[in-house]
Amino acid sequence: xxxKCNTCGGTYTSVQPDGSHYFHACAPIxxxxxxxxxxxxxxxxxxxxxxxxxxxxxxxxxDTVTSQPVMVSAGAGVTTI
Amino acid sequence: xxxxxxxxxxxDPRNTPIASGKRQILITAAQVxxxxxxxxxxxxxxxxxxxxxxxxxxxTLTLTIRWLRPDGEIVSVKxxxxxxxxxxxxTFTLGEGFMLSATVANPNPIMKSPGTVWVExxxxxxxxxTPPFLxxxxxxxxxxxxxxxxxxxxxxxPQEGPGRVRSITGTTPALGAEISEVVxxxxxxxxxxxxxxxxxSAVAGNRNIKFIIDDGVNVLFQCDGNLTxxxxxxxxxxxxxxxxxxxxxxxxxxxxxxxxxxxxxxxRIRTLTQGKDAGDQYSAxxxxxxxxxxx
Numbered sequence: 001x002x003x004k005c006n007t008c009g010g011t012y013t014s015v016q017p018d019g020s021h022y023f024h025a026c027a028p029i030x031x032x033x034x035x036x037x038x039x040x041x042x043x044x045x046x047x048x049x050x051x052x053x054x055x056x057x058x059x060x061x062x063d064t065v066t067s068q069p070v071m072v073s074a075g076a077g078v079t080t081i
Numbered sequence: 082x083x084x085x086x087x088x089x090x091x092x093d094p095r096n097t098p099i100a101s102g103k104r105q106i107l108i109t110a111a112q113v114x115x116x117x118x119x120x121x122x123x124x125x126x127x128x129x130x131x132x133x134x135x136x137x138x139x140x141t142l143t144l145t146i147r148w149l150r151p152d153g154e155i156v157s158v159k160x161x162x163x164x165x166x167x168x169x170x171x172t173f174t175l176g177e178g179f180m181l182s183a184t185v186a187n188p189n190p191i192m193k194s195p196g197t198v199w200v201e202x203x204x205x206x207x208x209x210x211t212p213p214f215l216x217x218x219x220x221x222x223x224x225x226x227x228x229x230x231x232x233x234x235x236x237x238x239p240q241e242g243p244g245r246v247r248s249i250t251g252t253t254p255a256l257g258a259e260i261s262e263v264v265x266x267x268x269x270x271x272x273x274x275x276x277x278x279x280x281x282s283a284v285a286g287n288r289n290i291k292f293i294i295d296d297g298v299n300v301l302f303q304c305d306g307n308l309t310x311x312x313x314x315x316x317x318x319x320x321x322x323x324x325x326x327x328x329x330x331x332x333x334x335x336x337x338x339x340x341x342x343x344x345x346x347x348x349r350i351r352t353l354t355q356g357k358d359a360g361d362q363y364s365a366x367x368x369x370x371x372x373x374x375x376x
Contacts (some may be wrong), residue, residue, distance in 0.1 A: 009255030012365070016249060019191045021137040021166055024252050027261030027351060047353060048259075058266045058347070059134070062167060069167050 007055045007075035026054035026075065115149055119180040119218075119232075121204070128203040128214070129185075130170040131162055134267040134374055136197050138165045140189040142223065144202070149179040164198070172205070184230040187223045195222035196245030196373045200229050240269065244371035251366040257359040260366050261351035263297075269375035270344045275320040275368040277352065282360030285312050289355040292320045292337050297347040308335025320350075346375060 004011045008026040016022055028048035035044045055075025063070050129144050146158040162171050185200045192198055202219035220236045221229035229235075251262045260277055264270050272294075281288055288310040294302035310316040310333065318335040344350070352363065 005252075008258060010252040010258070012252040013250065015137050016247075018247065019137055020135045020247060020249075021265075022249070022251075023135075023263065023265045025261065025263040025349075027252075027254060027259045029258075056263070058263060059167065060266065 002081050004079045004081050005055050005075065006077045006079060007053055008051055011081065023057040023059070023071075025056040025058060025072075026051045115179040116181070119204070119216075121175060121178060121180060123174060123176050124206055125215075126172050126174045126205050126207075128170060128172050128201075128205045129160060129162060130168060130201045130203075131164045132168045132199040132201075132267075132374065132376065133164060133166060133197065134376070135265050135372065136166070136192070140164050140187075140192065140198075142198075142200065143186045143188070144183060145186065146175070146183045147181040148175055149181055151177055155181065180231075182231060183218060184228050185219065185223055186228050187225060190225060192224055194245040195224055195227070195242055196239075196371070198223050199239050199374050199376075202231065239374040239376065244269075244271065244373040247370050247372050249368050249370065251368065253365040254363050256362055257357065258363070259352045259354060259357075260363050261349055262366060262368065264344045264346050264348045266346050267374060267376040268346055269373045270348075271371040272339065272342070272344055272350065273321070273369040273371065275339070275350055275366060277318055277320075277366045278364040279310055279314075279316050279318070279354070280362045280364070281310050281312055281314050281316070282358045282362075283313050284358040284360060286356045286358065287311060288357055288361065290316075290318050290335070290337070291353040291355065292339075293349075293351050293353050294342075294344065295349050295351070296345070297349060302340065302342070303353075304337050304339075306335040306337040308333065 002011050002013055005024055005026060010024065012022055012024050014022055029051050031044065031046050031049045033044045034047050035042065053075050054073060056072035058072050059069040060072055061070050131142055142162050142164060144160045147155055148158050149155050158175060160171060160173060162169055183202055200219060200221060200223045203214045204216040204218065205213040206215055207213050217236055218231040219229045219234060221234060223229055251260065254260055279290065290306040292304055293300055306318040308316055308318055314333055316333040316335065318337060320337045320339045322339045322341055
């Protein structure tokens, strides 16, 4: 059973065949303000920026009430496909 | 009338007289003292912890203790822990007595490699003047064929020794998007190979694939593949430490050099494609890492 990230549209399988959990995190996107040429004005060397409302399933700790793992950011959620 | 000579007794360590001098060390056969250095009181507890940052589970581990009671009886004490992703722990008290041994057993056949599941056993006592963890008895990885035990086991750190070999299938990005894979929380990777496939659209133009490794924010490694991908192609490029090949070794197959390095939690391996078209499609990357718990 695969999962689709509602933020970036990426698809993945949460549990790998070897029993490991897979932690999806949205990829960065192109920086529209990227401008490496000093002759053209304000330089912006950051080629990519973080995707707005990105999802990052990596665990930052455990919820003190539910004892469940807490992910970095849920983004727009996921859809099971 | 002749008599038959007496047959001498056969040599046996149990009935052979000691021909040399008296032993200097005497062994006590009564009122024997307990053999273990670990005398526990009712105020002492045992903390049994299992940590699995990436192995999804659920799985069950068993801690078995040989416990010498004050009345001289040795009993077996068994505690079972149902584990899942993250930290699972159990704290319990056995009362007064002597701990002779402790062993963690793993009936889960899928847990084959070190680097997967970490087990620890501590003697703890809640006192205001000291931290509760008084003595580490077990600190080790557990596998199908390795049962961490006390007292003749080893105390190690999770970054030591061979790690877990993992072949990971990553995320298939949306159309026109780049690949990005992140090292999970509390894990360290040694990246061995990272293979991607790119199906380009019919829009004319050269696509050049760059591989980037960053620490989550700052780029610390960047290299180009040797393959230029044109329109309507299916190309495979591998980031690996096998060296650089200056030309495509086969049609639409490229290589990019990878320096040997460890990647910490939050580090990313990603692509940056020059000349990318919105209709270009990456498939899910397949990559090989060696993994350790890094907590």
